[in-house]
Amino acid sequence: MKQDAMPAASRDTELAASIEAMRPALLRLANLQLRNEAWAEDAVSEATLAALQGLHKFTGNSQFKTWVVGILKHKVLDQLRLHAREQQVQSSDDDDQDMDDLVFQPDGHFREMPQEWADPADQLQRRQFFEVLETCMDHLPGKLGRVFLMREWLGLDTEAICQEIGIAPTNLWVMLHRARMRLRECLQLNWFGNLAK
Structure with a gap:
């Protein structure tokens, strides 16, 4: 502009x-x-x-x-x-959050199954799918989640993300690949896998 x-x-x-x-x-x-x-x-x-x-x-x-x-x-x-004094120390980025506050059961399954399964293109618009997707994104480890959101939600380019995070472009692409694979696994387990049952 x-x-x-x-x-x-x-x-x-x-x-x-x-x-x-x-x-x-x-x-x-x-x-x-x-x-x-x-x-x-x-x-x-x-x-x-x-x-x-x-x-x-x-x-x-x-x-x-x-x-x-x-x-x-x-x-x-x-x-x-x-809030440095108030912040709780976390043992690692991969620690799970309290399962009572999430949409998942302790065994990893989605608490509420969708009402019906129709055409996948239509299903993408359903609120429940996006709730699962958001929960899966919340479970991405800190740095993977940050780069995924910067790229896919904020639409930042490679140079801006690498400068912000302090990584090389090749590292960024590896991290984005890992984030997408984790999201795919999470959605498969907690959304698509449950629909097939």
Whole structure:
């Protein structure tokens, strides 16, 4: 988007609408990194406010999403510093969350089966499928989850993700492959596998 292509007020209105449209993806990214919904909400609210107040600073030299995610990164770091004493120590990224709070039974099966199974294209639109998909994404280990969301939900390019995470492009592709394979296994076990029974 060129800055001189439209009046400043129209440009700012359009960018503000873009920020609002990005909010769910920003929340998901912040929650994945902070593992605390309240902290994630605070980080996204602060990032949104900072972006809205600083729209005049966006020069258009990068993608708008990249600029907003950069602001969110700093707000996530602020939340981590603010809550450093409260944050619980986790033994590893692969630790499971409390199963009572998830949609899965302790044996790994989905708690509520879908009402019916029809054409897969139609089923993708069903709320239950997306609940399972979101839960599977929440179970991705920290770094795999971060790169997957940055690529698939925020639409960041390889260079931006590698710079943000501090990895080489080949490592990124391996991590994305692993994330997709874990999602596939999770969906097979907890969605498609249950439908075949």
